[in-house]
Structure formats: structure tokens, C-alpha cells
Amino acid sequence: MRPLWRCRGCGAPWPCQPARLALLAEYRHDRVGLLVYLGALMTEAGAQLTRLHGRPADLHERFLGWARGRGGTMFHVNHEPGAEIHHTDPFAVPTGQRSPVRRLRGRLAAPVTLWTAPGPAGLTVSSTLVAEGEPDRLLGLIDPESDLWAAVEESGRFAVTPLGPPHRQLADRFAGLFPAPGGLFATGDWVETSYGPVPADGGGWAGCRLDTAREYGWGLLVEATIEAVELAEESVPLLHYRGRYHELPA
Template identity: 55%
Template sequence: MSHDRPDATGGAIHGDHPFLPPPEQRNPIRRLRGRLTAPVTLWTAGTASDPTPGARAGLPVSSLLVADGEPGLVLGLVDDNSELWEVLEATGRFAISVLRWEHRALADAFAGVEPAPGGPFRLTEWTATEWGPVPTTVQTWAGCRLLQARPFGWALAVEAEIEHVVLGDETDPLVHRRGRYVPLPSAEQR
């Protein structure tokens, strides 16, 4: 069934991704991962106000696990070729911001799939913390100290100690499923 519809010029707007291979040619591991609903967080490191290249970086991370304990720990998968890893490794500290539905464009800009003239740090205001910059519109975030990193599949498994936590109202978390952001029903809708 085609979901194509005409646009204003008479061309077609495709309902599906135009370059997506047929299901039988897609990677089954990626397809499995895509069926797991995941929170979208933004990991940032460096100095919020320093626009010097390499002074700050960020990356949306959905592959993460938080473990309770003394101390609390976080484990996340980060691309070792990312700008974030360079800054995180150099500073040994980073902030994890839990994104909400309103942060979709910010996540896409840091993922490099949405344009961000002047860079993604220009898209919002930032609060400087000792762990890294945090968007002022984020209500829940954690400050982390790097413990270790090791190769894990396509990425680095980054393990860190959670040193600081700020908890806010999270009624509309940004979640990712099957390659798209999906809204969760509010408590009133359940």
C-alpha cells in the first residue's frame, strides 16, 4: 500500500523512507533494537560558553542503562569517532540531560540529521555546570564522572559514576522507537 501524496508542485511526498531497503535486506539486529522503545538523552561535555572548536560537544544517546547503588552508575554507548567522545575523554566529565518532546529538533541537530546554522549549541540557552552544559529547558539531568570505556560492537561502552542528579517533572519524555520519535500518552490519557 503506497502512502504517497502529491505535493504543491505535482511531485510525490513519500510516506515511507525513499532509500529504505526492503525488509528482507535490512539488518535484523538493528530491526530488533528499533522495536525497543528508548528514552532520548543528550550527553554534553565541555564548557557551555566556549565556542572554540573542541571546547564543547554533545550527542543524543538512547542506548543507556542507569544502575542504582552507592555510587549510582550509568552505562551508555557512544561513537568513538564522535566529537563528544573527544571532549568527554579529555575532561573526564559529562552531563546527561533527559530530553522532552519539545527537544526533538535539538536532538536531531546534535545527531547531525537536522541543520543547525552556527552549530547545535546555538539552538537554545545553556546552563554551565561542572560536568558540562545543560539546556536551560531541561528539567532532569545528571552530572557524571567517566570511569572507563571499552569497545562494544560499533561503539564504546562508556561507564560513569553519577555524581549529581536534578529531578524535574517529566510528563512528556522524548522517546525513540523504530527510527522515529513517538509521543507517550499522558497520565490523564491512560
């Protein structure tokens, strides 16, 4: 989020932990390319942040230092040969620098859902709420700069699928935390609907018509009318709690 250079998803200074992991996956075979890309962003961020607060002292470490690792070795997300493995997360924000509001949000367990739209486009969302009424409504907070929002804004409709424990990797893929060679929809079985593709092994889905959207905090609050509901067998939900996936005990 320019010019503050904070992540729209978590509010932490960018590149935050999820952004770093995604960058390492994207540039896993091109260390020089990653450093050049980060160097260009560091220059841009330095100019914008200096105008706001004066030049930050930690820009080099924030944008470049984490990508080098000890001894000039790149960190890797999948522990390839030659990678340096850590028992602790090398990208974690120090406890004293963590936002108390973000920590509060992390303590609220939330269902993990997949939003998709014609295009196709998709995004993992853990802030979905259903409101019964006449008509029935659905609300959620999403990234306003995501491909999903561009597709929803253009088509005026989208599908919402509750995810279960077998969908952990799918959730990470659509959250940008797991590599997606060939595109987000290249793997897995999908059912085409007029609201967007939905996972064939999902517990069901809801087709929604976009009503309104407005900036809310660092996200975009989307309000929609539920026009269709397809439910399969009841399944165990996938929950997001304190930065990790969880499932209900049997």
C-alpha cells in the same frame, strides 16, 4: 566504520539513510561539491572493500546514484522549490536487506537523552542506563568517533539530560540529522555546568565522571559514576521506537 564501510550508529552500509539526509542538508546549495565528495569516498571504499571481499557491484549507486534523483534533480530534505517530493522514503533500506538484529533493537523503546561535555560537545544518545548502587553508575553506548567522545575523554566528565517531546528538533540536531548553522549550541537556552552545558528547559540532568570505556559491538560502552543530579518538574519523556520519536499517551 572503515574498512567495512558500515555506519557505526546503525550498522547499515554507509552512506545509510541518516547519513544521506545529513549530507543533503550540509550540501544543500552545492550539488557538485556533494558529488565530488562522494566520488572520492567511493574510490576509497572500493579499494578497501575489494581487498576484503572483491569489488562490490553496486558502489556507484550506493555512493552517487541516490544523490542525483530522477532527471538529475537533487533530493532535498525540506521540500524547497524545485525539489522532488516522494510519498515514500527514497533512502530506505529494502526490507530483505535489513539486519534482523537492528530490527530487534528498533522494537525496544528507549528514552532519548542528550549527552554534553565541556568544549562544548554533545550527542543524542538512546542507549542510556542508570544503575543504582554505592556509588550510583550510568552506562551508555556512543559513537567512538564523535566529537562528544573526544571531549569526554579529554575532560573526564559529562552531563546527561533526559529529553521530552518539545526537544525533537534538538535531538535531531545533535544526532546530525538536522542542520545546525552556527554550531550545535548556537540556538536554545543553555545552563553552564562543570560537566557541560545542559538545556535550560530540560527536566533535569546528571553530572557524571568517566570511569572506563571499551569497544562494544560497533559502539563504545561508556561507564561512569554519577556525581550530581539536578531534577526539575517531572515531564513526559521522549522515546525512540522503530526509527521514530514517540511520547507516552496522556
